[in-house]
Amino acid sequence: MSDLNVMTPAEIAATKAAVMDQVPGPEIQGQSPLHHADLETLAKQGPKAGGVHLREHKLLGHLTLRCNPDNADQLAAVERVLGVGLPLQPLTSVEKGDYSIRWMSPDEWLILVPGLEAFEVESKFRDEMGGHYSLVNSSGGSTVLELSGDNVVELLKKCIPVDLHAAQFPVGKVVSTVFSKSTAIVRRTGEKRFELIIRRSFADYIWLWLQDASREFGLVIEA
Template identity: 50%
Template sequence: MSDVLSTEKAEVAASNDVAVMDQYCTLPAQSPVFDSQKHFTIQPTTSKTGVVMKEVALMGHLILRGNSDNANFVGEASQVLGLELPTKPLTSVANDVTRIMWLSPDEWLIISSNDMMFDIEIALRAKLTGHYSIVNQSGGQTIIELSGDHSVDILKKSMPLDVHPKVFPVGKVAATIFAKSSAVICRTGETQWQLVVRRSFADYIWRWLVDAGQEFGLTIEK
């Protein structure tokens, strides 16, 4: 553990009953779509930009599990995170640095900057009582963001979910089949979406979106 943590963080981690690792502390990290962004070019079929795609890379991803009917658990987690843990199905909450997505009645995905995730995990383990689970997924997932007037059209080509604003409002989150893979989709703005995808499928989904977006004037933001 000391090989991947600063001295101060290693001391804090060692004081816990379970192994806690800061995945981005000193080890070099590379985005799972790094090669595609660097070498894969596109030729849009229209000169007008209708969709902007970018990777929100190297964020901290934490899976929290616990009993949403337990007021103590919900209150303790909310106090640490500075956000009310969402207990309504398919919802999310966010502030300037952190987003919490409801995944199931006892499971949430917490996304924050990578330099905060170790501290968040340590604080949760120190505060939470009773039965709970925390798993750091930071190295195993990434986020692809789509924005623009035609972002919804790419999604319609790629997944079976109804994305009409009346059915899928801002803040809603859902897991879905995406192309020949899967993703967790969150509507973060009227014309903005974030896709949380597994690292092993990220390059495939990136290339799929590049192909699907060419007719809408896709632009890649780096």
């Protein structure tokens, strides 16, 4: 099962249902949830040194997959589509090239792919996956922030109620947690580098929060 629209133009014209065009023409320009912040200009005009560095990885494809982790055929299908198997251990993640997968619950994973490849990946899942499963494209609802630097752990200690010691939060670990008065999916991608997946509706709040919380360390915007 997928939200992928496979109706023909004639079928779309004949139906009375509202059908979303998931593959719009080039005249439709997507905007990140932080488009208004103009991070590219801030990166050019802002400071070049500081204890925290922030970069947005915008307009990625976000796909939520739910399937049976005990179904060997489905696990094999995922590996054929993505080139890497699902992480089955709680709070873990895997990545290969531009694809990354986060364990969200015993039967749920969040897959990130390059934005222009999301439709192709959905199509491949439809061709390869059998049995009962769900694949939902929620790309427009979130964005990804990368935080790094010598003071990134100190910054995050202000934001999330999670033990960030490397012994408890190693590289590759992922958690869904409270982030100030919002929420975020946090993944450690390096000793001093983390990735936040934040919802569009809270993006401006978290952007303002990070500016304030990093004031004592110095915030460097990267484009």
